[in-house]
Amino acid sequence: MTGIECFAHHGVFEFEKREGQVFVVDLVLGIDTRPAAASDALVDTVNYGSLVADVKAAVERDPVDLIETVVQRIADTCLFDSRVEWARVTLHKPDAPIDATFSDVALTITRTRGNAHD
Template structure:
């Protein structure tokens, strides 16, 4: 079984969406990240070098969500996978949830979200 570090409820302002006004006005996006890796070395050593610095991962996700607009939540998640796997080699699997609570839907709802899970081998060829 793999261990997991979770960053939940990261909120950022972004300009993603299919509709032109979403790219102009922007809105709030909430990201949940579950990073699967082996944490035994960090548990034994008490050394940050033996784990993933979740503060740096937060900054990586922030850079992507607040960066260049995309149309689809799926594409935004894919950008997160690409960057996190490239920048943090200890992470073996990653689960990304992208919430768009202000999605332009004519109706009452709490949240729109996508959930995706990927393995390092799908992004990094070693």
């Protein structure tokens, strides 16, 4: 899933917390798709619609200073479903307050069930 757009109030600066800005999430999940392929039943796989709603809610709640904190929160949300073996999460902050011309600021992490909080 790519390009999940969220509006949140994260950032070190007071104006970021006050005014908010767009954040964009990309997810790559490691799941075994064979059960769903065999059954053709949604119950046998990750419900991407529900996951996107949960990720969006995780990004948009509880403002914090660092995108590192937010991206870990997203990974934890993905790994909450026991069928997700690993999650690669990229959080984009395209409007980061940097005094230079740039196209994006992004952080990517990969977490597995064994290192969800490492």
